[in-house]
Amino acid sequence: MRGQSQLMAKKVSIKDIAAAAGVSATTVSIVLNGRAREMKISESMALKVEKLAEKMKYRPNHFAKGLRTGKTNTIGLIVDDISNYFFGHLAKVVEEEADKKGYTVMFCSSENNEGKSRNILNMLVDKHMDGYIIAPTTFMLPELEKLIDEKRPTVLIDRYFPDLNSNYVTVDNFNGSLEAVNHLAYKGNRKIALVTNDTDQIQMQQRIDGYMEGLKKNGLVFEKSLVKKIPFGWPEQKQVKELAQFFNKQKANFDAVFFTSNNLGVAGLEAFSNMGITVPEQVSVICFDDNDLFRLGKPGITVMSQPIKQMAKKAVEVLVRQIEQSGTEPSHIVLPTQIIERESVR
Amino acid sequence: MRGQSQLMAKKVSIKDIAAAAGVSATTVSIVLNGRAREMKISESMALKVEKLAEKMKYRPNHFAKGLRTGKTNTIGLIVDDISNYFFGHLAKVVEEEADKKGYTVMFCSSENNEGKSRNILNMLVDKHMDGYIIAPTTFMLPELEKLIDEKRPTVLIDRYFPDLNSNYVTVDNFNGSLEAVNHLAYKGNRKIALVTNDTDQIQMQQRIDGYMEGLKKNGLVFEKSLVKKIPFGWPEQKQVKELAQFFNKQKANFDAVFFTSNNLGVAGLEAFSNMGITVPEQVSVICFDDNDLFRLGKPGITVMSQPIKQMAKKAVEVLVRQIEQSGTEPSHIVLPTQIIERESVR
DNA sequence: AAAGATTACTAAATCGTTTTAGTAAAACGT
């Protein structure tokens, strides 16, 4: 049994420290939670307990603590797909900022899939996250309503539900799209196609609205045949094929394309490349949201970029504020987008 | 107080179900853990309890469960940087596979930073992960030794420590690099520069060794001045500057560059682009590890790709096996890389 | 029909904290 006792080095608990210090568990708990002064524990005793805790390598049991207090110091993050440029970078900053404030993050991808969407949130709630940062899918609405109802700290990101009185952080999708179309039109493009996702998520709706308004403002006519909607969650190659077909059918019927997301843009570029269509010579391209390919590829793609870092920072800030002092009014934060001109618009 | 009771809809516990069913909490616990048959609970009672649990929307308390059993159904994932193409895609598959097996994942980025590296693991251990998938930094070695010592299920990924008897999943870095150099040499490149990270992580060492062996096998001489090591964790623009300087100094002294990671490749391409150096006309490029830019940019970059999906799958598989039936021998899994020829090598 | 085995349960302990409701002893006010 010697091996046993060496290996299993019995976790030390508050009781062990209490015994070692010759005091009650209560005292130890108070000291270790930094409430010694407040609770009138003598300075000398506080010091003794702290020293002992250190020496005995005490680490509080997360379950016991959670069971009593309900706190986990963990926030749940739900995104569509962590491997996507936008969400990956968002997640990175969320984690950084959360870490600074003493929280860790547990993440799940919804894959924009109904079953998974609905499960995920329940799972996170079961694990008692202190708060939630969620890029919601439409399927999540009932669960989200419950979440808000139960006053659990939550901030939606990238999109939101107009009828749900929650915190959210987004960009100004409407004006971003409007400006994108303005830019295209200003450069002389007259037939502007739109490639977007087939979803009723609000950010996409707003981008579409911005596109429509952009056409109108520039005296261009809206042609339904120039709008292509790709269902969410299709594998990339399927998107490429579908887009190639669309571009082929509308050949010579458009001189520019506005993609409403970076992964649509990637698929679109791949389709153009496969078809031997050159950008910007044969078609101008502008894309909502940036990534490495757009920034460094040849030609560089002109984009309407989102302030990812700021979005993530704000989201964490708002969330942590709500966790730590509940009862604040919902924040609705809308950040501006910024056009980055590169070489894809002629 | 009506509002209160509506809002706070008191969580239902096992006791509530027990009361409703007119049995003891023990019985309920047994039934809900699917041990009814085994524990000789009558079929009718089991059914009654299950129905009630459903009706009352019972959800087990994660803390209480964890406190008793030590299980969390959560695995901890530590990567350098979740926003990196390789790690983002790895994380995605890890999450998918873990989900299939009933686990959620908590992720942290080490940022390749000493302080963070050492903290992270302790934090995850405090939160009682059932197992760990870790792309380790060298700083983590002491913590990792403790982890292995305490027989906590762990699998290292992307790299490992030769002296640490742990599970790991990597690719064949040595042969991958060797083949990359072979390819470059076969196409007639004679002066092959190496851009790598300044680290003693084993995967990088192996890639450097493969490069050296590749030179030797092809009768090329090793020139120290053609090797550039960039410290880990530098911001991208700093890398670009440093590389531009390096390329400028060695101008006309090399005809090809082998980058040992995808983010070095990205920085290198940006440097070339800034300097007006064209690929592959003025310099051939090959890169360890793929990404969207390499795949879709012009020119396409020839890469030595890693089977990311397979790596992640294997890692989860090995980990879950160890969690669920401990005491298995450590698995050392080395997957082959594959060259994807595109247009960057002349 | 008595002894033993099996069935169908249960009471109470336990996991490691935090918190509530104390209590002696010392200090203070007058």
Place this chain on the structure above:
DNA sequence: ACGTTTTACTAAAACGATTTAGTAATCTTT
């Protein structure tokens, strides 16, 4: 010097599950 506060602590309950060690009641066996 007596009552009141303040100081410096503590015992025990609670959080919500699981598990151990039972116990009546019924069924078998002989």
